[in-house]
Amino acid sequence: MRPANLAHTSAFRLTLLYTGVFSMSVLVLLGFIYWSTVSVIERQTAETIEAEIRGLAEQYRQQGVSRLVQVIGERSGDKGDRNNVYLLTDSSLKRLAGNVRNWPAGATASGQWVSLGLQRRENDRIIPHEIQARTFTLPGGHRLLVGRDMYEKTQFRNTVVETLAWSLAATVVLGLIGGLFVSRRMLRRVDQVSYTAQGIMQGDLSRRMQKSGSDDEFDRLAESLNAMLDQIERLMTGMRWATESIAHDLRSPLTRLRTRIELALRDAPSENQDRAALADALGQTDSALALFDSLLKIATAEAGVAPTELVRLDLAGLARDAAELYEPVAEDKGIAFDIRIPCEAEVRGQSQLLAQAVANLLDNAVKNTPSGGRISVSIERGDQCVVLTVTDTGPGIPAADRERVLERFVRLEPSRRGPGTGLGLSLVAAVAKLHGATLRLEDNEPGLKVSLRLATFQERDF
Amino acid sequence: MDRGPYSFIFIQTVSQSVYIAAMRILLVEDDLETAEYLRKGLGESGHVIDHVPTGPEGLAMAMVGSYDALIVDRMLPGLDGLTLIQTLRDQSNTTPVLILSALGKVDDRVRGLKAGGDDYLTKPFAFSELLARLEAVARRSGSSEKVTTSLRVADMEMDLLSHKVTRAGMPIELQPREFRLLEYLMRHAGQVVTRTMLLEAVWDYHFDPQTNVIDVHISRLRAKIDKDFGEPLLHTVRGAGYTLRASG
Numbered sequence: 001m002r003p004a005n006l007a008h009t010s011a012f013r014l015t016l017l018y019t020g021v022f023s024m025s026v027l028v029l030l031g032f033i034y035w036s037t038v039s040v041i042e043r044q045t046a047e048t049i050e051a052e053i054r055g056l057a058e059q060y061r062q063q064g065v066s067r068l069v070q071v072i073g074e075r076s077g078d079k080g081d082r083n084n085v086y087l088l089t090d091s092s093l094k095r096l097a098g099n100v101r102n103w104p105a106g107a108t109a110s111g112q113w114v115s116l117g118l119q120r121r122e123n124d125r126i127i128p129h130e131i132q133a134r135t136f137t138l139p140g141g142h143r144l145l146v147g148r149d150m151y152e153k154t155q156f157r158n159t160v161v162e163t164l165a166w167s168l169a170a171t172v173v174l175g176l177i178g179g180l181f182v183s184r185r186m187l188r189r190v191d192q193v194s195y196t197a198q199g200i201m202q203g204d205l206s207r208r209m210q211k212s213g214s215d216d217e218f219d220r221l222a223e224s225l226n227a228m229l230d231q232i233e234r235l236m237t238g239m240r241w242a243t244e245s246i247a248h249d250l251r252s253p254l255t256r257l258r259t260r261i262e263l264a265l266r267d268a269p270s271e272n273q274d275r276a277a278l279a280d281a282l283g284q285t286d287s288a289l290a291l292f293d294s295l296l297k298i299a300t301a302e303a304g305v306a307p308t309e310l311v312r313l314d315l316a317g318l319a320r321d322a323a324e325l326y327e328p329v330a331e332d333k334g335i336a337f338d339i340r341i342p343c344e345a346e347v348r349g350q351s352q353l354l355a356q357a358v359a360n361l362l363d364n365a366v367k368n369t370p371s372g373g374r375i376s377v378s379i380e381r382g383d384q385c386v387v388l389t390v391t392d393t394g395p396g397i398p399a400a401d402r403e404r405v406l407e408r409f410v411r412l413e414p415s416r417r418g419p420g421t422g423l424g425l426s427l428v429a430a431v432a433k434l435h436g437a438t439l440r441l442e443d444n445e446p447g448l449k450v451s452l453r454l455a456t457f458q459e460r461d462f
Numbered sequence: 463m464d465r466g467p468y469s470f471i472f473i474q475t476v477s478q479s480v481y482i483a484a485m486r487i488l489l490v491e492d493d494l495e496t497a498e499y500l501r502k503g504l505g506e507s508g509h510v511i512d513h514v515p516t517g518p519e520g521l522a523m524a525m526v527g528s529y530d531a532l533i534v535d536r537m538l539p540g541l542d543g544l545t546l547i548q549t550l551r552d553q554s555n556t557t558p559v560l561i562l563s564a565l566g567k568v569d570d571r572v573r574g575l576k577a578g579g580d581d582y583l584t585k586p587f588a589f590s591e592l593l594a595r596l597e598a599v600a601r602r603s604g605s606s607e608k609v610t611t612s613l614r615v616a617d618m619e620m621d622l623l624s625h626k627v628t629r630a631g632m633p634i635e636l637q638p639r640e641f642r643l644l645e646y647l648m649r650h651a652g653q654v655v656t657r658t659m660l661l662e663a664v665w666d667y668h669f670d671p672q673t674n675v676i677d678v679h680i681s682r683l684r685a686k687i688d689k690d691f692g693e694p695l696l697h698t699v700r701g702a703g704y705t706l707r708a709s710g
Contacts, residue, residue, distance in 0.1 A: 289586055290670070293566075297669070300567060309569060324639060325665060328678045352568050356669045363672050424672065 011186045015179025019172055026167045034160040041153045045132050046113075052084065053134060053146050065096075065142055072097040083149040085118070085131050091141025100145065109135040109143045116147065130154060189218045193225070205233050238302050246295055250288055257284040294423040301353055301430035309350050310435075312457050315386055316345040316379050319358050323377045326362040334371035340378035345386040346457035349435050357431040360424040361390040361450055368394030368448070386454050393447040402441040428452070485530035485600055489513045490520030490546065491562065492538055496585075500533065503589045504596075517541025524550055529557050531600040533592075536563035536574065544577040551578035558599040560592070568668060590702035594654040601653065613648040616695055616708035618687065620648055629691055639664065640683050647696070647706040656703035680704055 060068045065088075072086045076099035087098035095102065104116050116131040133147025192210055199207045208229060209222035264277035323339045330337040347354075358377075365375045373393035380387045397405055406429040428450075432439040438453040487504060491497045492515045501511045512527065514520050517538040524532055524546070532550075536543040547559050559581075561574045566584035574582045580599040583592055613620040618629040625641060627634045636644065646663045647655060657676040661667040680696065688694045697705050 286588075293670075296566075306569075321665060325667075325671070325675050325679075326673075328682055329673060329675050332678055350568070352668050355667060356671075359667070359669075359671045366673060 009183040009187050011183035012179050015175055015182060019175030019179070022171045022175065023168050026171060027164065030160055030164045030167070034157065037156060038153055041150075041156065042132070045148045045150065045153075048084075049132065049134060049146055049148050053136075056144070056146065060138065065138070065140070068142075068144075069097040083151060085133060085145070085147040085149060087143075087145040089143045091143075093143065096142070098145070103143060103145070107133070107135040107145060109137040109145075111136055120149075193218075193222070200229065205229070205236060235303070238299070246292070250291065253284050253288040253291070257281055257288070260284070291423070294427065297356075298423060298427050298430045301427065301434050304434060305350055305353075310348050311351070312346055313349055313351050313354070314344055315347045315349075315354065315388060315454065316341050316343065318351065318355050319377060319379055319388055322355060322358040322362055325359065326366055330366050330369075330375055333366065333369075335366065335369050336374040338374065338376035338378075340376065342379060342381065345379050345381055347386055347435075347454045348457050349454070353431045353434065357428045357452070358388065358390075360428050361452075364424050364450075365390055365392035365394070365448075368392055370394065373447070381456070382453075384456050384458075386456055387451055388454070389449060389451040391444045391447060391449045393444065396443055396446055396448045397441060399443070405441070406439070485509045485596075486528070487511050487531050487533060487596070488520065488523055488527065488529045489533045490515075490517065490524075490538060490543070491533065491535045492516065493535070496535075496562075499589075500592070503593070507593060515539070517543070517546050521546050521549055524557065525553065525555065531596055532557055532559045533596065534559055534561055534579070536561060536565060544574065544579075547578045558602065560596050560599055562587075562592075571668065588702075590654065590699075591656050591658060594656045594659060594703060597653050598650055598655070598659065601650070613645065613651075615648050615651045615706055616693065617691075618648075618695060620645060627687075629687060632690075634686055636683075636686065640679070640686070643679060643683055644687065644706075647704065650706070652705065652707045654699050654702050654705050659703070 056068060056071065059071050068088060072088050074080065075084065076086045076097070085098075085100060087100040087103065088096045089103055090096055093103045100118065104118065106116060107114055111134065114133055114135060116133055118129050118131050119126045120129045121127075130150040130153070131147045132150055133145050135146075136144045138144055189212070196207050196209050208226045211219045211222045213219070260277055260280050264274060264281075267273060320339065320341050323337070323341070327337045327339070362375070362377065369375055369392040374391075375393075376389075376391045378389050380389070405425050429439055431437075432452055435454055437455075440451045440453070442449040442451070487509050489497060489500055489504075489511055491500070491513065494515065497513050497515070501513055504511050512523060512529075514523055515538075517540040519540075520532075520534065520538065521541060534543040534546060538546070543561060543563070547561070550557065550559075559579045561579040561582045562585060563570065563574065563582065564585045571582045571584075580602065581595050583595055611622050613622065617631075618627070620627050622645070627636055627641070627644065642664045643660065646660065657674070658670065660676050661670070680698075684694075684696045688696055693709055695706055695708060697707065697709075699705055
C-alpha cells in the first residue's frame, strides 16, 4: 500500500467533502442556538433594567434625590442583585451612591442604551465585564446610570465557542480517519483488480479477479470483468486453434501443390503434361481456398453477429428447402430419405448460417450413410423450443469422440473418412452457439443422431 | 487457362435469334495483377476492356463513356467502390455493375447490392464465374423492360402463368423447384450459368454445399427435358457450369 496515493483516491476526496459539509452544519446549528439564546438574554436584561428604572423613577418622583440615594445604596449593597449596576452622581460627577466608582467616559446621560466595558474587582483580581446600561440626567444636574452585568451572555458565548471548537475538531478528526479507512479499503480492492489485470497483460490469461463474497459493487465489477475475460480467452483460444489448424491443414495441400509444380518444371516440356499439371494445381488451390473459406466462416460465426442480423424466420421452411436439395442425392445413392417437417416453426436467427448448418448436417449424413441406409430430417415443436433432428444409419460416432468432432478439423479415422474438409460439424457447432441453441450428438442405433434445439421465436425478443 | 468456359460467347439462340455481341466493359480495379488477368481473359472472350486503377478516374470514365457493364472493386484509392456506384445511380446511370470484393460476409453483399450493384462476387473467384455473372448482369438490364409471360428455347416452351412446360408440343411434368431451375436456365439461355449462380437464384443459398448437389438436380431435369427428345438442350460446360441452348 502506498500511503501517498491515499489523498488521491476519490474515496478520500469524497470523505473530505463530507467532513466539510458536516462542519458547516455544526457551525450553522451552534450559530443558530447562540444567536437565539443571546437575543433572549438581551431581551431579559433590557426588561430587568427597564423595571429597575421604573421603580427608581417612582421613588424619585415621590421623595426626591435623597430617597434615590438611599434606595440605590440598599440595592447596590450586599443584599441586592450582584449583577445589577447603579451609579448616581451630582452635577459635578461626584458619586452619591452605587456600585460603580466613577462616571464612565462613554456615557452621555441622554436616556440612550449604552454598552460599557467596566472592570470588576473580585478577590483582588480585576476582571473586565460588559455592562448594558441606560443613563439619565435628572432635573438639578444629577446623573443616574442603571445597568446590568452581561456576564451570563459572555459566559454563554464562551461555552458556545468552546463547544464549536470541540465539535469541529471531532468532526474533522473522525472524518479524516473514516476517509482514510474507506479509501484504504477501496484502494486495496482497486489495486487488487489492477494487479490481476497486469498479470493478465503479462500473458497469464487464466487469472481472474477475486471476489470478497459481499456481493457489493466491487464484486459485481469483478464478475463482469471475469465474464469479459472468459469471453476473451474463448476467442483467443479459438483464434489460436484457427491459426494452428490453418497452418496444419493448409500445409498439406500447399505442399502437394508445390511438389506438382516442381515436378512439372523439372520434366521435359510437353503440352499435355503441362496442362494436366496446371489443372491439378488449380484443383489443389481451389481446395485450399475452400478450406480457408470454411475457417473464415466458422471464425465469423464464433465472433457473433450484430443483433439486427438475427431475424424472425421459419426453420421448417429452411429445413424443407435443404432436404429437398439433398433428397435426390440420397436417392441416387440408394438411401431412403424421410422428411417429417410440420408447417411452421418460427425461430430467431440468421438464415444463411442456419441454412448452411442444416445443409452441412445433411451433407454429412449423405456422405456417411451406405447404400440401402436411411436418413431422416424432422422438426418437432416442444415447449418454447424447436428441435431439428437429422439421423442417419452410417457408422455413427463413438460416445468418446462426440465432443471432439465438434472441434475444427477432426475427421474420424478411418471409418468416417470421406470427402470434405472436416469442418462441417464445427460450423454447425459455431452456428448453434451463435443462436444460443443446444447441439446434441447421440447414438441412432445404428448411426448418428444430431439434434439442434432452438428457442421458439418470441415477440418480446424485440 | 482452359478456354472452355468462355468459348460459347458467339452463340445463336434459336428463341431470340441474336448474337451475344462483344461488350464494352470498364474495369475499376487497383490491383494491377488482377486487372491484367481480367483484361486478358475478357479480351480473349471477345470483349473490349478499359481499365482504370482509382475511384475518381473510374467515376469519370463511367459517366462519360457508354459501357455495357462495369466491374468495380470495393476498395479503391480515392473513392470507394460503393460510393462510386451510388454516385452513378444518383445520376440515373443504369449501367450494370458487378462488384468485386474481398469482403464476403452476407451483410457485405447486402450493402453492395443496396448501393446499386447488380451482382457481387467475392475474391478469390474463378474466371468462368466472373464471366458468367458479368454476362448475366449485362443481359438482365437489356431485357428487363417488358414483362414476359412465356419463355422459349428451341422447341421447348414455358408458360410462366400456368406453370406449364412443353417440348415439341409434349407436356413435361416438373416439380416446383425443377420449374424454377428451368426458368432460370431459360431466362439465361445461351449463357453459361454456374452452380453458384443456380444455388443463389433457385435456392437462395449464398454458400457452397460440399457435395455437388446441383449436378444431381441438373441430371434429373435433363432426364425430363432431353431424354425423350432428339436434340439435347441442356449442356454441361466443363469447369464452369451449364448452358441451355439449341445445338447447331
